Amino acid sequence: MTRRADLLEAIAAHAVVILAVCFSLYPILWVVSLAFSGSTSLEPQVLPIPIEPTLEPMREVVGATRIEPDGSEIWLFGRQLLNSVVVSIATAVVGISVAIPTAYAFARFEFVGRREGMRLLLATQMFPAVASAVPLFMILEALELLNTRTGLVLCYASTSVPFAVFQLRSAFEAIPIDLEEAAMVDGATRFEAFVRVVLPVARPAIAVTFLFAFMTAYNEFILAATLLDDERAFTLPVVLQRFIGEYDARWDLFAAGAIVVSLPVMLLFYQVQRHMVAGLGAGGVKG
């Protein structure tokens, strides 16, 4: 009879899992259905099945163009997508490049103000981003960087550094100092030991931190909405908001946009995941 008990158990377990999957997928399916519906309004409906299935919203979002003053036509959406991707990658790269040496110093060196410095970094995280929107606007205006990717990257990277430092510091602290010392005895300089041993061992943590910085920048709305007013400079969250923020809310466009917006993120997740091999750091020390 254990066979039967096993079967029942399997059925129960699967039922729970399927229920959980439906629960979390439901809103997403709803967005998908909306994106392919011909109807433009939000109608109450239980099953997420497109009404009057059509590719029109998708075409409208992705195909958005704009006529320049000189009469030429540019692919507006493509440009905005590129803005988002370039700004987010640049943010992650700049943020990580600053955070890695900083975090390493916090993890390994004794210096005056080490503890205070860490607290200060964390304190900056307590302020909501809106609080700095106005000063940032003024700074970028003075630097003539409003409506530029560079300006946005500077703002995002500076806000992403504290958390990245915090995360990477614990990652570096978790790496036994023996590894670096072994490398130095083996003939490495401190810098070589850092590059050849510490960085590779911290790779999973660096990958996660990179992803986090990317996502934060990619999803950021408030600063982008404040600092950008030229639609050619918009990032995707601002574009999306425009679909529903005006007088008539185009939910179908919003939904179609949301799907397109999430594609690069999925791609990145897939790429980064390879670096997060679980337990990569295990086995180097102790028996």
Place this chain on the structure above:
Amino acid sequence: MVSVQAKQLIKRFGETTVLAGVDLDIPDGEFAVLVGPSGCGKSTLLRLLAGLERVSAGTIQFGDRDVTTLEPRERDIAMVFQSYALYPHMSVRKNLEFGLRLRKTDAATMTARVEEVAKMLDISHLLERLPRALSGGQRQRVAMGRAIVRRPALFLFDEPLSNLDPALRAQVRVEIRKLHDQLGVTSVYVTHDQVEAMTLADVLFVLDGGEVQQRGRPIDIYREPANCFVAKFLGSPAMNLSPVELRRESPDQRWFAGQFPVATPTAFAGLETGRRVVAGVRPHDLVLASEGAGDLELDVEVVETLGPELTVHGTLRTQAGPGQAYVAVLPAEHRVTRGDTLALKLEHLHLFDADTKRTLRC
């Protein structure tokens, strides 16, 4: 291959002085062991030799080269860490090659040397594995291999066996000694295990309180410990120590330290009645005597049987009644049980000054 000379090494961490003037001199090609209780500064001393810590004062010389301020990589040393410290993201082969690569060794030489060392240590079949796919004993071998492959002038070992199980530990201990005899590279080996210390060392340094308590061949130190600490620390079970007074009934009679007869009074300096001393007796220096003919009487409390030997724990009888706890080691053919009173004869007595704790010798 080099000799090692350290003079008056002092190491402070902030307020605490960990090493308070340590002298080391290790002849070229010898196997030196630093032994001492936990926290006595053994690892710190080794790290000073490696250049992983800076001395607060003192000098270190390898051969005729002053290395006191040199970086680890400039010292031509290799070190085996207690944790092994294998690079977790590199295969065993890459781990072994790491130091050679940094020294820009050409590929052919590198491969040849790695293969040679792998063969020597019997890890050839593990070369492509990552450290996490190795057992503790295999990791230990790789760590040794990584040190050997570099052909350094000096090996440093920090308790390399402490993470192995006892059987493996004994086996690897012998292999380390064999490797040393084969390679002839000067080695400094840190341990708190006295068996490792006694068996491996050409020259042994006993450390305590940030100072070298005694230096010498292991057997000499065992036979003639310089002070109470060394006497108690080396030897298992530990030496029995009793604070007593020197006495003799009349000038023509035998000397006694408390109740322990002093066999060769001429060997001891400053014998005078009433002098406070510490009488030390190794458990192995006690033999069973016929009743009434012993120097001591022991009331047996616990008997541990260890194959060829019995370790007998008991209480020493004195004129004033039961005295201190005492340990004797006897051949296993004796039948000893709890409650027995044994008459024991003393084969050797160590005497130490009660104040300085130093050995009394002429």
